[in-house]
Amino acid sequence: MSPTLRSAIDTAAGGRQRAVIYCRISQDRTGANLGVDRQREDCEALAERNGWDVVEVYVDNDVSAFSGKLRKDYRRMLADLELGTATIVIAWHTDRLHRSPTELEEYIDLSERRGVSTHTCQAGSIDLSSPSGRMTARILGAVARQESEHKGHRVAAARRQKAKAGEWSGGIRPFGWGVPTGETKKKTVKGTGEEVDVPVLNMTKLIPEEGAALEVGSDMILSGGSIRGWVRWLANKGLLSTTGKAIEPPAARDLLLRPRNAGIAVYQGEEIGRGLWEAAVPEPKFRAVVAILTNPDRVTTTGSQPKWLGSLIYRCGRAGCTATARCTKVGGSKQPSYRCQADHGGGRNADRLDRYIVDLLVDRLSQPDAVDLLEPAPDGINAAALQLESEQIRRRLTDLAGLFGSGQITMAQFTEGSDTARAQLEGVTSQLARAAVTDPLVGLVGVPDVRAAWDACDLGRQRAVLRSLLEVILHPPRPGRMPDGGYFDYEAIETRWKR
Ligand SMILES: [Zn+2]
Incomplete structure (x- = not known):
């Protein structure tokens, strides 16, 4: 029986409609610590406004919305509704009523059979006898589970939408985006109350120089360069932060770690899918940069960044x-020299040693067969296929949330399914990262002037080349003058090619 029909019968019978109130204390998002008295007062006011008779008030006290604890009064209410005690249920919010999709489905079933309508102080009326009403209830349930903060559903949903659309609600624009549209809008200056014209920015379009800078920074990291190297590059190009300041290393690192760079929308710290703006770097490249920069084994580039090769x-x-x-x-020596960290004496003149090693490297990279040194792309890694797979896993995660929200799977099934999917995603992401990492030798072999190409690399890149190509072992030097007349013992420098 539909609630409308039921209410028509009740009214025809001359009686006022009978309502029950359900209150629950919990630590849920909505109305956390909202006392029973407050819930009850709000519900009674709602009944008053609608001219309903409150015949019973049910109260349960459970702390967790997900605990399997039996709610005695909730069960008693369902039994009473089954007997036709009332046709209206009033609750402060739908999330007071149902704690899981299973409970919601049971409730929907009962409402349909007994013509019960549900009214909430916070989310209005829900007609569970209509398909759209049921859908609303299911979505509300799913959203309640996903949102952990104390904001209204509508506000949160709207913000999610905005995050995906890349809308910027004013404030400091993100580095990379915000091409002036030529239009302006009025804005009131805080304090003075004066109205000024501010330019309207298109947040979906990349600012060419800034977009290119993000790609250069990502490439530098992928080929073994450092955040500091990129910071110097930015300074040389005269690129500043969007507040007009020089970009310092911590901020530069944060810039490269933004999913926004790859066109990925983020809401409350979680990736929520593809945004509507132009990406500055392809997703595999972005994932690889994140993998490198967040690797705990990465030699940190803060403070004591090596200044020598x-x-x-x-x-x-x-x-x-x-x-x-x-x-x-x-000591008194002004000459920088290499020394064993365990202090095994005998410093080696740093300029001379580095010059010797660079000569060896440049010479090797200039050989006709140098291109053979390039490492083949990691075997069997198909970046495009991995990309597709990662998108499929992400979609599966969204689907699982939907199934859970509509009550087709249980909390346990949802948790298990999403844990598996997340683990798969991690595996795919790390493979993608490997596929996107560039061999530091790329751009140094097969070029007409290897020496010039070497000199153009920053120290971080040069160190990456050294690390991947040559092992250098410093044996104790012989004392005194060498046969070549100098004091530098080249024979004490052992070198082994790694490739
Ligand atoms: Zn030593």
């Missing part, structure tokens, strides 16, 4: 020593 790469050749050498200025 071989610092912490050249190894000590003293028997049994596994330490690397570091460049220091020791």
Whole structure:
């Protein structure tokens, strides 16, 4: 029986419609710590306004919305409704009533059979006898589970939508986007109340120089460069932050870690799918940059960034020593020199040693067969297929949420399914990252002037080349003058090609 028919019968019978109130104390999102008294008062006011007779008030106290605890009064209410005690249920919010999709379906079933209509103080009336009413209730249930913060459903949904559309609600624009449209809008200046014209920006369009800078930064990281290297590049190009300041390393790192760069929308720290704006870098590249920058084993680039080619790469050749050498200025000597970190004496003139190693590297990279040094793309990695797979897994996660929201799967099934999907996604992402990492030798072999190409690389890139190509072991130098007349013992420098 439909609620409308039922109410017509009740009215025809001359009686006022009978209502029951259901209150629940919980630590749910909506109305956390909202006392029973407050819920009850609001519900009674609603009954008053509509001229309903409240015949019973049910109260349950459970702390978690997801606990399987039996709600005694809730069960009692369902039994009473089954007997026809009332045709109207009043609750402060739908999430007071149902804690899981299963409970919601049971409730819908009962409402349909007994012609019960549901009214809430917060979300209005829900006609569970109509398909659209049922859908609303299911969506409300799903949203309640997804939103963990104390904001209204509508506000949250609207913000999600805005995040996806890349809408900018004013404030500082994100580096990379915001091409002036030529239009202006009025804005009131805080404090003075003065009205000024501010330019309207198109947030879906990349600003060419800034977009290119994001791609350059990503490429630098992928080919072994450093955040500091990119910061210097930005400074050389005269590119500033969107507040007009020089971009410092921590901010630069954050810029490269934004999913926005790859056209991915984020809401409350979670990726929610593709945004509607132009991407600055392809997604595999972005994932790879994230994998590299967030790798805990990454040699940090803050503070003590090596200033010399071989610092912490050249190894000590003293028997049994596994330490690397570091460049220091020791004692009265103004000459920087490499020394074993375990202090195995005998510093090596840093300029001379680095020049020697660079000559070796450039010479090797200039050989006709140097292109063979390039590492083949990782075997069997098909970036396009991986990309597709990652999108499919993301879609499956969304589907699972939908199934759970509509009560077709249980909380346990939902959790299990999404855990599996997330683990798969992690695997695919790390493979994608490997596929996108560029061999540091790319651009250094097969070019007409290897020396010039080398000189154009920043130190981070040069160190990456050294690390991937050559092992340098510093044996204890012979004392005194060498046969070549100098004091530098080249024979004590052992080198082994890695490729
Ligand atoms: Zn040593």
